[in-house]
Amino acid sequence: MTATRKRVTKAGRRPGRPDTKSEILDAAREQFAELGYDRASIRSIAAAAGVDAALVHHYFGTKEKLFLAAVAVPFDPLSVTREIAAAPADARGRQMVRTFLSVWENPVARTPALALMRSALGHESAATLLRQFATRVMLSRVAPLIEGPDAELRAEAAISHMLGIAFARYVIKIEPLATASVDDLVELVGPTLQRYFDNPE
């Protein structure tokens, strides 16, 4: 997630050049960070990249898919949230732990995910992108699974717990958490997250 951006002259650009995609992604990162997800559009991003909006659609599909590519989220957040939603209501805490850990346990997904956390700690623009990802992509799908009042706040508490587990397990590598089995963590943390899913009233 670099802030630098190589511009090439429009005269020299042809659709399909190897760097066109990365220029669109650079423009998307700028626009999402500066304008926010709602105000940024395929059209505004295409204009900033100096390409036709149809080309952006061709490469990336929807605005959400372009956003996910721009943030470089190293897993499919839709299948993550779908897995949690597919569990019975009283098993979603455990399912959330299992699904998150299945992503984090894979170094191919973990390494760039940790890089995202690091960028967010160092750069306001990266934090802004991560905030929009968390709100638009994760929260909007997890909060509806939660019953009762304060669903968003409780969804965020659950997500934050998994972020903290990731930091303690894979970055600090504190024992015995670092080498505990996935099953043990599902049993330990799952019922905790379930507290956030259940209606407290």
Added chain:
Amino acid sequence: MTATRKRVTKAGRRPGRPDTKSEILDAAREQFAELGYDRASIRSIAAAAGVDAALVHHYFGTKEKLFLAAVAVPFDPLSVTREIAAAPADARGRQMVRTFLSVWENPVARTPALALMRSALGHESAATLLRQFATRVMLSRVAPLIEGPDAELRAEAAISHMLGIAFARYVIKIEPLATASVDDLVELVGPTLQRYFDNPE
């Protein structure tokens, strides 16, 4: 927490020079990261810094205090753990949330604490120091407050939840978590942490 280290020639060094303290701290970071907390000693750190062990004692007192200064933990972890221990057994979850948030809510403590997290995400040596801090200073005092089996693992789960709350609230700044009141978070997260403090059997 920089890895670079300026050495000066021993011939030119006098005790009490303004940079002697920072050289001792540099040597301490190196020794703690390379040897680990147990094997590093005031004597080995003094030798690495080219000063007398008595001078290290004079400046920093005990090995633990030298370690805390080297890791640059921006709060007093002993008073943090003492506050949690002072609460009744069934109120420690809430007290832990309140005590951690009282540290994080203060930008003077928060900014260097987030810098520590960022260092750990980027540098293995920083992660090693943070691991030793978490184990030696925090875990060794929180785990004895926890009843039943797996006390260490449950203490780490509780600590990781607070780290995740910090990341979501102060770095990603996701709403409504970012602007929720401390009291609301104590009520929401406290009973969750209490699950980790209570004997599950």
